Amino acid sequence: MTKQTIRVELTSAKKPKPDPNQLAFGRVFTDHMFVMDYAADQGWFDPRIIPYQAVSLDPAAMVYHYGQTVFEGLKAYVTNSDQVLLFRPDKNMERLNKSNDRICIPQIDEEQVLEGLKQLIAIDKDWIPKAEGTSLYIRPFIIATEPFLGVAASHTYKLFIILSPVGSYYKEGIKPVKIAVESEFVRAVRGGTGNAKTAGNYASSLKAQQIAEERGFSQVLWLDGIKKKYIEEVGSMNIFFKINGEIITPMLNGSILEGITRNSVLNLLEHWGVPVTERKISVDEVIQAHKDGILEEAFGTGTAAVISPVGELIWQDENLIINHGETGEIAKKLYNTITGIQKGTEPDPFGWTTEVASLSESK
Known part of the structure:
Protein backbone atom coordinates (compact mmCIF):
# COMPACT_ATOMS: atom_id res chain seq x y z
CA MET A 1 0.00 0.00 0.00
CA THR A 2 1.42 3.39 -1.03
CA LYS A 3 2.17 5.66 1.89
CA GLN A 4 0.24 8.91 1.68
CA THR A 5 1.48 12.31 2.82
CA ILE A 6 -0.44 13.65 5.80
CA ARG A 7 -1.72 17.14 5.13
CA VAL A 8 -1.54 19.52 8.12
CA GLU A 9 -3.68 22.60 8.77
CA LEU A 10 -2.98 24.28 12.10
CA THR A 11 -5.61 26.19 14.03
CA SER A 12 -5.45 29.97 14.22
CA ALA A 13 -7.36 30.09 17.51
CA LYS A 14 -6.01 27.82 20.24
CA LYS A 15 -8.35 26.89 23.06
CA PRO A 16 -7.61 27.56 26.75
CA LYS A 17 -6.28 24.51 28.55
CA PRO A 18 -8.04 23.09 31.61
CA ASP A 19 -6.66 22.96 35.14
CA PRO A 20 -4.76 19.63 35.23
CA ASN A 21 -5.81 19.14 38.84
CA GLN A 22 -9.52 19.41 37.97
CA LEU A 23 -9.71 17.07 34.99
CA ALA A 24 -12.71 14.80 34.57
CA PHE A 25 -12.75 12.05 31.92
CA GLY A 26 -13.56 12.83 28.29
CA ARG A 27 -14.99 16.35 28.68
CA VAL A 28 -12.28 18.53 27.10
CA PHE A 29 -10.67 18.14 23.65
CA THR A 30 -7.46 19.44 22.12
CA ASP A 31 -6.95 21.91 19.24
CA HIS A 32 -6.61 19.41 16.38
CA MET A 33 -7.88 16.09 15.05
CA PHE A 34 -6.84 13.53 12.46
CA VAL A 35 -9.27 12.70 9.65
CA MET A 36 -9.14 10.25 6.74
CA ASP A 37 -11.81 9.29 4.19
CA TYR A 38 -12.79 6.09 2.44
CA ALA A 39 -14.61 5.56 -0.84
CA ALA A 40 -15.13 2.17 -2.46
CA ASP A 41 -13.42 3.29 -5.69
CA GLN A 42 -10.48 5.03 -3.95
CA GLY A 43 -9.79 3.17 -0.73
CA TRP A 44 -8.63 5.23 2.25
CA PHE A 45 -7.46 8.67 1.11
CA ASP A 46 -6.64 12.26 2.13
CA PRO A 47 -5.10 11.74 5.59
CA ARG A 48 -5.04 15.12 7.29
CA ILE A 49 -4.65 16.93 10.60
CA ILE A 50 -7.05 19.84 10.89
CA PRO A 51 -8.44 22.10 13.64
CA TYR A 52 -10.88 20.31 15.97
CA GLN A 53 -14.36 21.05 14.64
CA ALA A 54 -17.93 19.85 14.32
CA VAL A 55 -18.71 17.21 11.71
CA SER A 56 -21.48 17.68 9.15
CA LEU A 57 -23.22 14.53 7.89
CA ASP A 58 -26.23 13.82 5.73
CA PRO A 59 -29.25 12.87 7.91
CA ALA A 60 -29.37 9.59 5.97
CA ALA A 61 -25.75 8.72 6.81
CA MET A 62 -25.82 5.02 7.59
CA VAL A 63 -24.06 5.32 10.94
CA TYR A 64 -27.17 7.04 12.32
CA HIS A 65 -29.49 4.24 11.29
CA TYR A 66 -27.57 0.97 11.47
CA GLY A 67 -24.75 1.66 13.93
CA GLN A 68 -21.87 0.78 11.62
CA THR A 69 -19.07 2.26 13.68
CA VAL A 70 -16.03 1.10 15.64
CA PHE A 71 -13.61 2.82 18.00
CA GLU A 72 -10.47 2.42 20.07
CA GLY A 73 -9.02 3.94 23.22
CA LEU A 74 -5.40 4.46 24.24
CA LYS A 75 -3.32 7.04 26.09
CA ALA A 76 -0.21 9.19 25.83
CA TYR A 77 1.95 9.96 28.86
CA VAL A 78 4.76 12.35 29.75
CA THR A 79 7.90 11.02 31.45
CA ASN A 80 9.96 12.84 34.06
CA SER A 81 12.37 13.77 31.25
CA ASP A 82 9.49 15.28 29.20
CA GLN A 83 9.36 12.46 26.66
CA VAL A 84 5.90 11.61 25.29
CA LEU A 85 5.18 7.86 25.31
CA LEU A 86 2.43 5.67 23.87
CA PHE A 87 1.61 2.28 25.40
CA ARG A 88 1.29 -0.60 22.91
CA PRO A 89 -0.37 1.50 20.16
CA ASP A 90 0.25 -1.23 17.57
CA LYS A 91 -2.15 -3.49 19.49
CA ASN A 92 -4.87 -0.84 19.30
CA MET A 93 -4.46 -0.54 15.54
CA GLU A 94 -4.55 -4.32 15.23
CA ARG A 95 -7.71 -4.54 17.33
CA LEU A 96 -9.33 -1.73 15.35
CA ASN A 97 -8.94 -3.82 12.21
CA LYS A 98 -10.43 -6.84 13.97
CA SER A 99 -13.46 -4.73 14.86
CA ASN A 100 -13.57 -3.42 11.29
CA ASP A 101 -13.73 -6.95 9.98
CA ARG A 102 -16.66 -7.86 12.23
CA ILE A 103 -18.64 -4.70 11.32
CA CYS A 104 -17.81 -4.85 7.56
CA ILE A 105 -15.68 -1.71 7.58
CA PRO A 106 -12.68 -1.73 5.19
CA GLN A 107 -9.29 -2.51 6.74
CA ILE A 108 -7.06 0.45 7.55
CA ASP A 109 -3.34 0.69 6.90
CA GLU A 110 -2.29 0.34 10.55
CA GLU A 111 1.11 1.98 10.02
CA GLN A 112 -0.43 4.93 8.17
CA VAL A 113 -3.01 5.61 10.89
CA LEU A 114 -0.44 5.17 13.66
CA GLU A 115 1.81 7.69 11.90
CA GLY A 116 -1.12 10.12 11.74
CA LEU A 117 -1.72 9.58 15.45
CA LYS A 118 1.93 10.28 16.27
CA GLN A 119 1.93 13.49 14.22
CA LEU A 120 -1.29 14.63 15.87
CA ILE A 121 0.13 14.09 19.35
CA ALA A 122 3.35 15.89 18.42
CA ILE A 123 1.27 18.91 17.36
CA ASP A 124 -0.95 18.92 20.47
CA LYS A 125 1.65 17.61 22.92
CA ASP A 126 1.38 20.64 25.20
CA TRP A 127 -2.13 19.42 26.09
CA ILE A 128 -0.75 16.32 27.83
CA PRO A 129 -1.21 16.81 31.58
CA LYS A 130 1.54 15.89 34.03
CA ALA A 131 -0.38 15.69 37.32
CA GLU A 132 -0.55 12.32 39.10
CA GLY A 133 -3.18 10.04 37.57
CA THR A 134 -3.64 12.14 34.44
CA SER A 135 -2.88 11.42 30.78
CA LEU A 136 -3.94 12.26 27.24
CA TYR A 137 -6.75 9.96 26.16
CA ILE A 138 -6.79 9.06 22.46
CA ARG A 139 -10.00 8.08 20.66
CA PRO A 140 -9.69 6.73 17.09
CA PHE A 141 -13.07 5.90 15.52
CA ILE A 142 -14.66 5.15 12.17
CA ILE A 143 -18.20 5.93 11.04
CA ALA A 144 -20.25 4.92 7.98
CA THR A 145 -21.17 8.05 6.01
CA GLU A 146 -23.04 6.90 2.89
CA PRO A 147 -26.55 8.45 2.72
CA PHE A 148 -28.66 5.33 2.23
CA LEU A 149 -31.58 3.78 4.10
CA GLY A 150 -30.87 0.20 3.11
CA VAL A 151 -29.51 -2.41 5.49
CA ALA A 152 -26.08 -3.04 3.98
CA ALA A 153 -22.47 -2.07 4.50
CA SER A 154 -21.69 1.54 3.62
CA HIS A 155 -19.50 2.40 0.62
CA THR A 156 -18.02 5.50 2.30
CA TYR A 157 -16.48 6.08 5.74
CA LYS A 158 -14.61 8.64 7.81
CA LEU A 159 -11.87 7.83 10.30
CA PHE A 160 -11.17 10.32 13.08
CA ILE A 161 -8.69 10.58 15.94
CA ILE A 162 -9.49 13.04 18.71
CA LEU A 163 -7.53 13.74 21.91
CA SER A 164 -8.70 14.56 25.43
CA PRO A 165 -6.63 15.39 28.55
CA VAL A 166 -8.14 13.27 31.32
CA GLY A 167 -8.09 12.51 35.00
CA SER A 168 -9.14 9.22 36.58
CA TYR A 169 -11.96 7.31 34.89
CA TYR A 170 -13.54 6.48 38.23
CA LYS A 171 -13.95 9.20 40.84
CA GLU A 172 -12.56 6.65 43.32
CA GLY A 173 -9.25 6.55 41.40
CA ILE A 174 -7.19 3.51 42.44
CA LYS A 175 -9.50 3.01 45.45
CA PRO A 176 -11.76 -0.07 45.32
CA GLY A 328 -5.10 -5.84 47.17
CA GLU A 329 -1.36 -6.43 46.91
CA ILE A 330 -1.46 -7.77 43.34
CA ALA A 331 -3.76 -5.00 42.07
CA LYS A 332 -1.51 -2.35 43.60
CA LYS A 333 1.66 -3.92 42.19
CA LEU A 334 0.11 -4.23 38.72
CA TYR A 335 -1.12 -0.63 38.79
CA ASN A 336 2.26 0.72 39.92
CA THR A 337 4.14 -1.36 37.36
CA ILE A 338 1.94 -0.61 34.35
CA THR A 339 1.63 3.10 35.09
CA GLY A 340 5.35 3.15 35.80
CA ILE A 341 6.10 1.63 32.39
CA GLN A 342 3.66 4.06 30.79
CA LYS A 343 5.37 7.02 32.50
CA GLY A 344 8.89 5.71 31.94
CA THR A 345 9.70 5.28 35.64
CA GLU A 346 9.70 1.46 35.60
CA PRO A 347 11.74 -0.89 33.36
CA ASP A 348 9.94 -1.95 30.17
CA PRO A 349 11.13 -5.54 29.61
CA PHE A 350 8.53 -6.14 26.89
CA GLY A 351 9.24 -3.09 24.73
CA TRP A 352 5.67 -1.86 25.16
CA THR A 353 6.27 1.90 24.99
CA THR A 354 6.80 4.00 21.87
CA GLU A 355 8.36 7.45 22.05
CA VAL A 356 6.40 10.03 20.07
CA ALA A 357 7.86 13.45 20.89
CA SER A 358 9.63 15.55 23.47
CA LEU A 359 7.99 18.49 25.23
CA SER A 360 11.30 20.33 25.14
CA GLU A 361 11.42 20.26 21.32
CA SER A 362 9.77 23.03 19.33
CA LYS A 363 7.01 22.02 16.93
Whole structure:
Protein backbone atom coordinates (compact mmCIF):
# COMPACT_ATOMS: atom_id res chain seq x y z
CA MET A 1 0.00 0.00 0.00
CA THR A 2 1.42 3.39 -1.03
CA LYS A 3 2.17 5.66 1.89
CA GLN A 4 0.24 8.91 1.68
CA THR A 5 1.48 12.31 2.82
CA ILE A 6 -0.44 13.65 5.80
CA ARG A 7 -1.72 17.14 5.13
CA VAL A 8 -1.54 19.52 8.12
CA GLU A 9 -3.68 22.60 8.77
CA LEU A 10 -2.98 24.28 12.10
CA THR A 11 -5.61 26.19 14.03
CA SER A 12 -5.45 29.97 14.22
CA ALA A 13 -7.36 30.09 17.51
CA LYS A 14 -6.01 27.82 20.24
CA LYS A 15 -8.35 26.89 23.06
CA PRO A 16 -7.61 27.56 26.75
CA LYS A 17 -6.28 24.51 28.55
CA PRO A 18 -8.04 23.09 31.61
CA ASP A 19 -6.66 22.96 35.14
CA PRO A 20 -4.76 19.63 35.23
CA ASN A 21 -5.81 19.14 38.84
CA GLN A 22 -9.52 19.41 37.97
CA LEU A 23 -9.71 17.07 34.99
CA ALA A 24 -12.71 14.80 34.57
CA PHE A 25 -12.75 12.05 31.92
CA GLY A 26 -13.56 12.83 28.29
CA ARG A 27 -14.99 16.35 28.68
CA VAL A 28 -12.28 18.53 27.10
CA PHE A 29 -10.67 18.14 23.65
CA THR A 30 -7.46 19.44 22.12
CA ASP A 31 -6.95 21.91 19.24
CA HIS A 32 -6.61 19.41 16.38
CA MET A 33 -7.88 16.09 15.05
CA PHE A 34 -6.84 13.53 12.46
CA VAL A 35 -9.27 12.70 9.65
CA MET A 36 -9.14 10.25 6.74
CA ASP A 37 -11.81 9.29 4.19
CA TYR A 38 -12.79 6.09 2.44
CA ALA A 39 -14.61 5.56 -0.84
CA ALA A 40 -15.13 2.17 -2.46
CA ASP A 41 -13.42 3.29 -5.69
CA GLN A 42 -10.48 5.03 -3.95
CA GLY A 43 -9.79 3.17 -0.73
CA TRP A 44 -8.63 5.23 2.25
CA PHE A 45 -7.46 8.67 1.11
CA ASP A 46 -6.64 12.26 2.13
CA PRO A 47 -5.10 11.74 5.59
CA ARG A 48 -5.04 15.12 7.29
CA ILE A 49 -4.65 16.93 10.60
CA ILE A 50 -7.05 19.84 10.89
CA PRO A 51 -8.44 22.10 13.64
CA TYR A 52 -10.88 20.31 15.97
CA GLN A 53 -14.36 21.05 14.64
CA ALA A 54 -17.93 19.85 14.32
CA VAL A 55 -18.71 17.21 11.71
CA SER A 56 -21.48 17.68 9.15
CA LEU A 57 -23.22 14.53 7.89
CA ASP A 58 -26.23 13.82 5.73
CA PRO A 59 -29.25 12.87 7.91
CA ALA A 60 -29.37 9.59 5.97
CA ALA A 61 -25.75 8.72 6.81
CA MET A 62 -25.82 5.02 7.59
CA VAL A 63 -24.06 5.32 10.94
CA TYR A 64 -27.17 7.04 12.32
CA HIS A 65 -29.49 4.24 11.29
CA TYR A 66 -27.57 0.97 11.47
CA GLY A 67 -24.75 1.66 13.93
CA GLN A 68 -21.87 0.78 11.62
CA THR A 69 -19.07 2.26 13.68
CA VAL A 70 -16.03 1.10 15.64
CA PHE A 71 -13.61 2.82 18.00
CA GLU A 72 -10.47 2.42 20.07
CA GLY A 73 -9.02 3.94 23.22
CA LEU A 74 -5.40 4.46 24.24
CA LYS A 75 -3.32 7.04 26.09
CA ALA A 76 -0.21 9.19 25.83
CA TYR A 77 1.95 9.96 28.86
CA VAL A 78 4.76 12.35 29.75
CA THR A 79 7.90 11.02 31.45
CA ASN A 80 9.96 12.84 34.06
CA SER A 81 12.37 13.77 31.25
CA ASP A 82 9.49 15.28 29.20
CA GLN A 83 9.36 12.46 26.66
CA VAL A 84 5.90 11.61 25.29
CA LEU A 85 5.18 7.86 25.31
CA LEU A 86 2.43 5.67 23.87
CA PHE A 87 1.61 2.28 25.40
CA ARG A 88 1.29 -0.60 22.91
CA PRO A 89 -0.37 1.50 20.16
CA ASP A 90 0.25 -1.23 17.57
CA LYS A 91 -2.15 -3.49 19.49
CA ASN A 92 -4.87 -0.84 19.30
CA MET A 93 -4.46 -0.54 15.54
CA GLU A 94 -4.55 -4.32 15.23
CA ARG A 95 -7.71 -4.54 17.33
CA LEU A 96 -9.33 -1.73 15.35
CA ASN A 97 -8.94 -3.82 12.21
CA LYS A 98 -10.43 -6.84 13.97
CA SER A 99 -13.46 -4.73 14.86
CA ASN A 100 -13.57 -3.42 11.29
CA ASP A 101 -13.73 -6.95 9.98
CA ARG A 102 -16.66 -7.86 12.23
CA ILE A 103 -18.64 -4.70 11.32
CA CYS A 104 -17.81 -4.85 7.56
CA ILE A 105 -15.68 -1.71 7.58
CA PRO A 106 -12.68 -1.73 5.19
CA GLN A 107 -9.29 -2.51 6.74
CA ILE A 108 -7.06 0.45 7.55
CA ASP A 109 -3.34 0.69 6.90
CA GLU A 110 -2.29 0.34 10.55
CA GLU A 111 1.11 1.98 10.02
CA GLN A 112 -0.43 4.93 8.17
CA VAL A 113 -3.01 5.61 10.89
CA LEU A 114 -0.44 5.17 13.66
CA GLU A 115 1.81 7.69 11.90
CA GLY A 116 -1.12 10.12 11.74
CA LEU A 117 -1.72 9.58 15.45
CA LYS A 118 1.93 10.28 16.27
CA GLN A 119 1.93 13.49 14.22
CA LEU A 120 -1.29 14.63 15.87
CA ILE A 121 0.13 14.09 19.35
CA ALA A 122 3.35 15.89 18.42
CA ILE A 123 1.27 18.91 17.36
CA ASP A 124 -0.95 18.92 20.47
CA LYS A 125 1.65 17.61 22.92
CA ASP A 126 1.38 20.64 25.20
CA TRP A 127 -2.13 19.42 26.09
CA ILE A 128 -0.75 16.32 27.83
CA PRO A 129 -1.21 16.81 31.58
CA LYS A 130 1.54 15.89 34.03
CA ALA A 131 -0.38 15.69 37.32
CA GLU A 132 -0.55 12.32 39.10
CA GLY A 133 -3.18 10.04 37.57
CA THR A 134 -3.64 12.14 34.44
CA SER A 135 -2.88 11.42 30.78
CA LEU A 136 -3.94 12.26 27.24
CA TYR A 137 -6.75 9.96 26.16
CA ILE A 138 -6.79 9.06 22.46
CA ARG A 139 -10.00 8.08 20.66
CA PRO A 140 -9.69 6.73 17.09
CA PHE A 141 -13.07 5.90 15.52
CA ILE A 142 -14.66 5.15 12.17
CA ILE A 143 -18.20 5.93 11.04
CA ALA A 144 -20.25 4.92 7.98
CA THR A 145 -21.17 8.05 6.01
CA GLU A 146 -23.04 6.90 2.89
CA PRO A 147 -26.55 8.45 2.72
CA PHE A 148 -28.66 5.33 2.23
CA LEU A 149 -31.58 3.78 4.10
CA GLY A 150 -30.87 0.20 3.11
CA VAL A 151 -29.51 -2.41 5.49
CA ALA A 152 -26.08 -3.04 3.98
CA ALA A 153 -22.47 -2.07 4.50
CA SER A 154 -21.69 1.54 3.62
CA HIS A 155 -19.50 2.40 0.62
CA THR A 156 -18.02 5.50 2.30
CA TYR A 157 -16.48 6.08 5.74
CA LYS A 158 -14.61 8.64 7.81
CA LEU A 159 -11.87 7.83 10.30
CA PHE A 160 -11.17 10.32 13.08
CA ILE A 161 -8.69 10.58 15.94
CA ILE A 162 -9.49 13.04 18.71
CA LEU A 163 -7.53 13.74 21.91
CA SER A 164 -8.70 14.56 25.43
CA PRO A 165 -6.63 15.39 28.55
CA VAL A 166 -8.14 13.27 31.32
CA GLY A 167 -8.09 12.51 35.00
CA SER A 168 -9.14 9.22 36.58
CA TYR A 169 -11.96 7.31 34.89
CA TYR A 170 -13.54 6.48 38.23
CA LYS A 171 -13.95 9.20 40.84
CA GLU A 172 -12.56 6.65 43.32
CA GLY A 173 -9.25 6.55 41.40
CA ILE A 174 -7.19 3.51 42.44
CA LYS A 175 -9.50 3.01 45.45
CA PRO A 176 -11.76 -0.07 45.32
CA VAL A 177 -15.06 0.26 43.46
CA LYS A 178 -18.47 -1.33 44.07
CA ILE A 179 -19.78 -3.46 41.21
CA ALA A 180 -23.21 -5.03 40.66
CA VAL A 181 -23.42 -8.43 38.97
CA GLU A 182 -26.15 -8.15 36.32
CA SER A 183 -28.89 -10.78 36.46
CA GLU A 184 -31.55 -9.45 34.06
CA PHE A 185 -29.88 -7.88 31.02
CA VAL A 186 -27.16 -9.39 28.80
CA ARG A 187 -24.45 -7.58 26.89
CA ALA A 188 -23.33 -10.06 24.25
CA VAL A 189 -23.36 -13.67 23.13
CA ARG A 190 -20.87 -15.78 21.24
CA GLY A 191 -21.31 -15.12 17.53
CA GLY A 192 -22.48 -11.56 18.19
CA THR A 193 -20.36 -8.41 18.39
CA GLY A 194 -19.10 -8.71 21.96
CA ASN A 195 -15.47 -9.11 20.88
CA ALA A 196 -15.64 -6.03 18.61
CA LYS A 197 -15.25 -2.50 19.98
CA THR A 198 -18.42 -1.16 18.41
CA ALA A 199 -20.91 1.41 19.68
CA GLY A 200 -23.90 -0.93 19.87
CA ASN A 201 -22.27 -3.03 22.58
CA TYR A 202 -22.08 0.01 24.81
CA ALA A 203 -25.57 1.29 23.97
CA SER A 204 -27.04 -2.06 25.04
CA SER A 205 -25.23 -1.82 28.37
CA LEU A 206 -26.56 1.59 29.38
CA LYS A 207 -29.82 0.49 31.01
CA ALA A 208 -28.11 -1.89 33.42
CA GLN A 209 -25.38 0.68 34.06
CA GLN A 210 -27.97 3.35 34.85
CA ILE A 211 -29.75 1.08 37.33
CA ALA A 212 -26.44 0.13 38.96
CA GLU A 213 -25.42 3.77 39.37
CA GLU A 214 -28.79 4.59 40.95
CA ARG A 215 -28.02 1.87 43.50
CA GLY A 216 -24.61 3.35 44.25
CA PHE A 217 -22.40 1.08 42.12
CA SER A 218 -19.65 2.18 39.74
CA GLN A 219 -20.11 -0.53 37.11
CA VAL A 220 -21.92 -3.68 36.03
CA LEU A 221 -20.34 -7.14 35.87
CA TRP A 222 -21.82 -9.04 32.94
CA LEU A 223 -22.58 -12.74 32.86
CA ASP A 224 -22.77 -14.91 29.74
CA GLY A 225 -25.84 -14.30 27.62
CA ILE A 226 -27.04 -17.93 27.45
CA LYS A 227 -26.93 -19.43 30.94
CA LYS A 228 -26.38 -16.19 32.89
CA LYS A 229 -23.94 -18.18 34.93
CA TYR A 230 -20.39 -17.51 33.76
CA ILE A 231 -18.61 -14.23 34.41
CA GLU A 232 -17.54 -12.30 31.31
CA GLU A 233 -16.44 -8.70 31.83
CA VAL A 234 -17.26 -5.36 33.42
CA GLY A 235 -18.74 -2.61 31.25
CA SER A 236 -15.41 -0.84 30.70
CA MET A 237 -12.96 -3.49 31.93
CA ASN A 238 -11.93 -7.10 31.87
CA ILE A 239 -12.09 -8.78 35.28
CA PHE A 240 -9.62 -10.83 37.36
CA PHE A 241 -10.05 -12.76 40.62
CA LYS A 242 -7.39 -13.99 43.03
CA ILE A 243 -8.66 -17.22 44.58
CA ASN A 244 -6.45 -19.18 46.97
CA GLY A 245 -3.27 -17.70 45.50
CA GLU A 246 -4.23 -18.20 41.84
CA ILE A 247 -5.25 -15.37 39.49
CA ILE A 248 -8.21 -16.31 37.28
CA THR A 249 -9.74 -14.34 34.41
CA PRO A 250 -12.54 -15.39 32.05
CA MET A 251 -11.20 -16.95 28.87
CA LEU A 252 -11.83 -15.19 25.56
CA ASN A 253 -14.86 -16.82 24.01
CA GLY A 254 -16.07 -14.58 21.20
CA SER A 255 -18.26 -12.39 23.40
CA ILE A 256 -15.52 -10.81 25.55
CA LEU A 257 -13.41 -7.89 24.34
CA GLU A 258 -9.74 -8.78 24.01
CA GLY A 259 -8.38 -6.09 26.31
CA ILE A 260 -4.87 -4.77 25.74
CA THR A 261 -4.42 -4.04 29.45
CA ARG A 262 -5.77 -7.55 30.12
CA ASN A 263 -3.07 -8.99 27.87
CA SER A 264 -0.43 -6.83 29.56
CA VAL A 265 -1.51 -8.08 32.99
CA LEU A 266 -1.31 -11.71 31.85
CA ASN A 267 2.22 -11.10 30.55
CA LEU A 268 3.32 -9.39 33.75
CA LEU A 269 1.89 -12.08 36.03
CA GLU A 270 3.62 -14.81 34.03
CA HIS A 271 6.84 -12.74 34.08
CA TRP A 272 6.61 -12.55 37.89
CA GLY A 273 5.86 -16.27 38.23
CA VAL A 274 2.39 -15.67 39.67
CA PRO A 275 -0.06 -18.52 38.88
CA VAL A 276 -2.58 -17.20 36.35
CA THR A 277 -5.28 -19.04 34.41
CA GLU A 278 -7.71 -18.09 31.64
CA ARG A 279 -10.84 -20.22 31.99
CA LYS A 280 -14.56 -20.19 32.56
CA ILE A 281 -15.45 -18.99 36.03
CA SER A 282 -19.02 -18.94 37.33
CA VAL A 283 -20.54 -16.43 39.69
CA ASP A 284 -21.34 -19.37 41.99
CA GLU A 285 -17.63 -20.25 42.17
CA VAL A 286 -16.78 -16.69 43.17
CA ILE A 287 -19.51 -16.66 45.85
CA GLN A 288 -18.32 -20.01 47.22
CA ALA A 289 -14.71 -18.79 47.29
CA HIS A 290 -15.87 -15.78 49.28
CA LYS A 291 -17.74 -18.01 51.74
CA ASP A 292 -14.65 -20.21 52.08
CA GLY A 293 -12.46 -17.19 52.78
CA ILE A 294 -10.22 -17.77 49.72
CA LEU A 295 -11.45 -14.91 47.49
CA GLU A 296 -8.45 -12.73 48.16
CA GLU A 297 -8.72 -10.02 45.49
CA ALA A 298 -10.72 -8.86 42.49
CA PHE A 299 -9.75 -6.15 40.03
CA GLY A 300 -10.66 -4.82 36.61
CA THR A 301 -8.26 -3.94 33.81
CA GLY A 302 -8.73 -1.44 31.00
CA THR A 303 -7.16 1.51 29.20
CA ALA A 304 -9.32 4.10 30.96
CA ALA A 305 -8.78 3.02 34.57
CA VAL A 306 -5.66 0.81 34.03
CA ILE A 307 -6.24 -1.28 37.19
CA SER A 308 -9.40 -0.83 39.25
CA PRO A 309 -9.62 -2.84 42.49
CA VAL A 310 -13.07 -4.26 43.29
CA GLY A 311 -13.95 -3.86 46.94
CA GLU A 312 -17.54 -5.08 46.82
CA LEU A 313 -19.68 -7.29 44.57
CA ILE A 314 -23.46 -7.54 44.78
CA TRP A 315 -25.19 -10.60 43.30
CA GLN A 316 -28.93 -10.85 43.97
CA ASP A 317 -29.06 -11.05 47.78
CA GLU A 318 -25.36 -11.80 48.22
CA ASN A 319 -23.07 -8.96 49.34
CA LEU A 320 -19.40 -9.84 48.88
CA ILE A 321 -16.87 -7.57 50.59
CA ILE A 322 -13.48 -8.40 49.07
CA ASN A 323 -10.20 -7.94 50.94
CA HIS A 324 -12.00 -5.85 53.60
CA GLY A 325 -12.88 -3.35 50.86
CA GLU A 326 -9.21 -2.44 50.40
CA THR A 327 -6.85 -2.49 47.43
CA GLY A 328 -5.10 -5.84 47.17
CA GLU A 329 -1.36 -6.43 46.91
CA ILE A 330 -1.46 -7.77 43.34
CA ALA A 331 -3.76 -5.00 42.07
CA LYS A 332 -1.51 -2.35 43.60
CA LYS A 333 1.66 -3.92 42.19
CA LEU A 334 0.11 -4.23 38.72
CA TYR A 335 -1.12 -0.63 38.79
CA ASN A 336 2.26 0.72 39.92
CA THR A 337 4.14 -1.36 37.36
CA ILE A 338 1.94 -0.61 34.35
CA THR A 339 1.63 3.10 35.09
CA GLY A 340 5.35 3.15 35.80
CA ILE A 341 6.10 1.63 32.39
CA GLN A 342 3.66 4.06 30.79
CA LYS A 343 5.37 7.02 32.50
CA GLY A 344 8.89 5.71 31.94
CA THR A 345 9.70 5.28 35.64
CA GLU A 346 9.70 1.46 35.60
CA PRO A 347 11.74 -0.89 33.36
CA ASP A 348 9.94 -1.95 30.17
CA PRO A 349 11.13 -5.54 29.61
CA PHE A 350 8.53 -6.14 26.89
CA GLY A 351 9.24 -3.09 24.73
CA TRP A 352 5.67 -1.86 25.16
CA THR A 353 6.27 1.90 24.99
CA THR A 354 6.80 4.00 21.87
CA GLU A 355 8.36 7.45 22.05
CA VAL A 356 6.40 10.03 20.07
CA ALA A 357 7.86 13.45 20.89
CA SER A 358 9.63 15.55 23.47
CA LEU A 359 7.99 18.49 25.23
CA SER A 360 11.30 20.33 25.14
CA GLU A 361 11.42 20.26 21.32
CA SER A 362 9.77 23.03 19.33
CA LYS A 363 7.01 22.02 16.93
